[in-house]
Amino acid sequence: MDYLIEKASWRDFFDLYRLEKTVFAQDAWPWFDLLIVLTFPGFVRLKAVSGGQMIGFAAGEFRRGDGAGWVVTLGVLPEYRRKGVGQALLRQCEEWLNSKRIRLCVRKSNLPALKLYQREGYVVYTTWPNYYQGGEDALVLEKIFPS
Ligand SMILES: CC(C)(COP(=O)(O)OP(=O)(O)OC[C@H]1O[C@@H](n2cnc3c(N)ncnc32)[C@H](O)[C@@H]1OP(=O)(O)O)[C@@H](O)C(=O)NCCC(=O)NCCS
Numbered sequence: 001m002d003y004l005i006e007k008a009s010w011r012d013f014f015d016l017y018r019l020e021k022t023v024f025a026q027d028a029w030p031w032f033d034l035l036i037v038l039t040f041p042g043f044v045r046l047k048a049v050s051g052g053q054m055i056g057f058a059a060g061e062f063r064r065g066d067g068a069g070w071v072v073t074l075g076v077l078p079e080y081r082r083k084g085v086g087q088a089l090l091r092q093c094e095e096w097l098n099s100k101r102i103r104l105c106v107r108k109s110n111l112p113a114l115k116l117y118q119r120e121g122y123v124v125y126t127t128w129p130n131y132y133q134g135g136e137d138a139l140v141l142e143k144i145f146p147s
Contacts, residue, residue, distance in 0.1 A: 001080070001083050002050060003056075003080075004049050004050075005092050006046070007047075008047040008054075008059075010039050013031075013034065015047075016047075016054065016057055019054055019057055019077060020075070023078075027107075027133065029073070037059045043060065043061045043072075044060050044061070044097060046096070050080065056074075056075060056085045057075055057089070058071065059071075059072050060094075062097060067101065068103045069098070071090065071097075071103075072104075074086060074104075081112075090116070090117075091120070103140055103141065104140070104141055105128065105131065106141060107138065108138070114139070117141050117143075122141035123143075124139050124140070124142075125140045
């Protein structure tokens, strides 16, 4: 499958809105959070595109408060999964963040994502109890890059 990873912008709002609903269902961000991630300075926002369609999206930011880059979202449309798109988006996001520590959070039960993150070198940093809708805990994962 041919796809490209490109920088996203506010022009991708409606595509991202549709992708978000499909990929995250109950955890989908509200539209104003999507607009923020597409427009606010300091965010890296990347889209995977195949045949003119947005098939995946990732975003991250550096948070001074905890001295770490955060991957704040990562998702791939169901029919394009297990083709390396998620891994490619994650790696490019990490590259853009260019931080010694990178963190992200994930539902405890989200095995596909946990497998991907484990494979990419993330380990559990802490747990945020009752973080997600429905009361599920979040695992906060961290990857430390050698300096
Ligand atoms: C998690 C997600 C982004 C992975 O995207 P993807 O494009 O399918 O991932 P990749 O094809 O790059 O997978 C890379 C590796 O991760 C692991 N992996 C990914 N999905 C997996 C699954 N369903 N089961 C087991 N391992 C999986 C595998 O090791 C895989 O390599 P392999 O296919 O050679 O075995 C995708 O499943 C998704 O969008 N899920 C819904 C949204 C979500 O949960 N996002 C993360 C929120 S923290």
